[in-house]
Amino acid sequence: MEFGIFSQMHVPDGETEHERFQRELEVSEAVDEAGFKYNWAPEHHFLKTYSHQPAPEIFLSWVAARTKRIHVGHAIVNLTANVNHPVRVAERIATMDHLSEGRVEFGTGRGSSTAEWAGFNVPSAAETKPRWRESLEQIPRMWLDEEYEFEGKYFRTPKRDVLPKPYTKPHPPIWVACSSPNTFVEAGELGLGALCFTFGKPAEIAEHIRSYKDAIKRCKQPIGGYINDNIAVTTNMLCLEDGDKARHVYSQAKTEKFTQVFFKWLDSIPRPKGMPTEGPVPALPAPTPQGLKDGLKEGGRQIGSPEEIIEVIKMYEAVGADQLIYAPLTLVLDQKTVLESVEVFGKRVLPLFDKDPVHSTTRRREAQLKKAA
Numbered sequence: 600m601e602f603g604i605f606s607q608m609h610v611p612d613g614e615t616e617h618e619r620f621q622r623e624l625e626v627s628e629a630v631d632e633a634g635f636k637y638n639w640a641p642e643h644h645f646l647k648t649y650s651h652q653p654a655p656e657i658f659l660s661w662v663a664a665r666t667k668r669i670h671v672g673h674a675i676v677n678l679t680a681n682v683n684h685p686v687r688v689a690e691r692i693a694t695m696d697h698l699s700e701g702r703v704e705f706g707t708g709r710g711s712s713t714a715e716w717a718g719f720n721v722p723s724a725a726e727t728k729p730r731w732r733e734s735l736e737q738i739p740r741m742w743l744d745e746e747y748e749f750e751g752k753y754f755r756t757p758k759r760d761v762l763p764k765p766y767t768k769p770h771p772p773i774w775v776a777c778s779s780p781n782t783f784v785e786a787g788e789l790g791l792g793a794l795c796f797t798f799g800k801p802a803e804i805a806e807h808i809r810s811y812k813d814a815i816k817r818c819k820q821p822i823g824g825y826i827n828d829n830i831a832v833t834t835n836m837l838c839l840e841d842g843d844k845a846r847h848v849y850s851q852a853k854t855e856k857f858t859q860v861f862f863k864w865l866d867s868i869p870r871p872k873g874m875p876t877e878g879p880v881p882a883l884p885a886p887t888p889q890g891l892k893d894g895l896k897e898g899g900r901q902i903g904s905p906e907e908i909i910e911v912i913k914m915y916e917a918v919g920a921d922q923l924i925y926a927p928l929t930l931v932l933d934q935k936t937v938l939e940s941v942e943v944f945g946k947r948v949l950p951l952f953d954k955d956p957v958h959s960t961t962r963r964r965e966a967q968l969k970k971a972a
Contacts, residue, residue: 600916600952601959602944603637604630605674605833605926606662608652609857613931616651622934624661626927629938631666633945636958637704637831638662639674639794639924644682645714649860656691663699670958671699674794674924675708675776678734679727680754681719682710685734689741689761697766704960706794707735708776711865724867729753735773739823742770768968769824772960774831778868783807787814790821792960794924796833798858798871801898801911804832805918812919825967829959831922832915835900837930838944842904845940846888849902852930855883901925905947912952921959 606623610616627638640655640662652658659671676688696703709727710716721727730753741747741761748758765771774792777783786793793811797804808830815828835854839845862870862880870876891902898914901907915923927937955962 600912600920601636601922602949602953603635603639603672603831603922603924605924605929606638606640606652606658607926607929608640608650608658609926609929610648610651611853611856611931612648619651619928620658622937623658623928624665625934626937626941627662627669628665629941630945631669633941634949634953635669635941635945636953637670637672637922637924638666639672639704639706639831641674642677643711643715645718646712646860646864649857649864656695659703660695660698663695663702668702670702670704670960671695672704672706672774674706674774676706677710677715678707678738679709679716679719679721679730680734681721681730682715685737685754686741686756686759686761688734689738690763692738692771693742693763693765696771697763701767701771701961703767703771704774704792705771706774706776706792707731711776711778711867713866714864735775735822739770739773767964772827772829772964773823774827774829777807777811780807780810783811784814787811787816788818790815790818790823790826790828792827792829792831794831794833799899800894801914801918801920804920808919825964827960828963829921830919831924832920833924833926834915835902836908836923836925836927836940836944837902837932837936838905838908838940838948839936840904840943842892842902842907843888845904846891846902848932848936849891849900849930850886850888852932853885854930855885856931857929859883905943908944908948909951912948916952 610619642655643650644653663671709731733751746758747761749756774794775786777793777795837845837849859880898911901911
């Protein structure tokens with residue numbers, strides 16, 4: 600099991616964008632020091648409060664320059680040509696791959712809200728899928744050591760040499776954001792890593808993980824140069840030596856406000872039972888310390904002491920997750936507490952699960968290339 604963070608750039612009431620960018624960078628440096636292996640940043644546009652992170656390639660370049668070991672991951676690059684021309688994506692990823700000396704993870708997707716699609720003049724949600732697929736199929740071709748040209752439905756490129764070529768051979772690991780059952784299967788069949796999330800428990804995502812792992816076994820011709828057999832799950836964590844203190848602090852961290860704006864903006868994601876399927880998202884109750892403690896028994900949010908969190912991670916390990924990603928600044932917490940949680944987790948929890956200094960994406964890529972040689 601490996602661990603990462605999600606640099607969401609959530610901007611709650613009372614904080615500024617500048618403050619949040621600086622805090623995200625400080626947390627990135629802290630998790631690198633603590634032994635986390637991945638720092639993921641989304642790409643979102645127009646989603647006020649939820650995520651002010653429209654240029655992850657710029658943010659992640661700062662992270663790469665200020666860290667030593669952590670991989671910088673796009674979660675995700677929007678591959679619809681209206682938002683990001685595929686040639687520009689190929690150029691940016693390859694450039695960051697050189698500057699970070701092989702520490703880039705290339706997560707892909709097609710956007711997650713009407714506000715974003717329509718903001719870039721994509722006519723419908725249905726149109727985002729073929730646009731994503733067309734770009735995804737072409738970018739690995741652009742990275743080959745030859746001139747590239749393409750005449751497609753959504754973009755065209757006359758014969759050109761797309762430069763630079765990646766530092767990582769044949770290219771950085773490729774991932775896709777997954778939310779629907781069909782996407783987990785598609786990710787596996789294409790040989791892509793799967794980036795997903797859960798508001799629930801490990802058992803609720805176990806079927807998706809099984810579907811992905813079964814599908815990736817069937818993959819014979821990956822969309823890239825190799826198979827990236829990895830599934831990463833985004834969830835919640837606050838790790839303090841005193842578990843009751845952690846739950847008390849978390850219960851006041853306005854996580855319910857973040858969940859409310861999540862479902863307000865991301866209208867492509869089904870709302871949970873009991874919530875109106877359309878229209879305004881109602882105010883949600885804050886979690887209670889006792890409810891958080893009770894939830895640990897079934898693998899609920901990882902809010903507590905190191906010993907309590909270790910038991911939950913074992914549940915994710917048992918259902919086949921390869922990486923857990925935490926988003927420490929989707930909470931309204933003082934920075935001292937966030938950094939304390941990172942430090943305690945890094946010393947008391949992480950070493951029990953991640954014993955290999957090599958990133959799994961690197962290890963698996965190198966093993967496949969060696970076998971093919």
